[in-house]
Amino acid sequence: MQIKNLMSEDLITIDKDQNLSDALKLLRKHNISRLPVTNNKELVGIISERDV
Template structure:
């Protein structure tokens, strides 16, 4: 089995200058946990739901909300993304993908082509959904 056999295709990506409110909305409405960030169509980074939880003030939309809390929403994708994420190609074996998940503390791998364009994404959930026991 290869990455192309289990990857999610038609990945929604955001531009480097996309603001956190839109990113948060996209992730919530689609149930995403990871969102690739692109620059001129090429993968530049990735944002996870954990990044958003860490960066966005918990007081947003509450009675305790203050101006400094709203300022956390003013950031752009390039300010919060993980740069140069580990990637795989469509022909990468599932064994190699599992090795990456075990070796590095990551929960998804973008699948890119030779031009570094995102063609898919694989999360640990995708591996579990395709596992045979």
């Protein structure tokens, strides 16, 4: 199996300058446990429910 068969194209991300409460809202709204963090559309990290 290839990665392209598992990956999602409609990503939910958060900008590094947004508030932690914004991240929690997105995690809960979309029922996800990890959120890619971006800076000018470049991946700079990942925040998880457990981190919070």
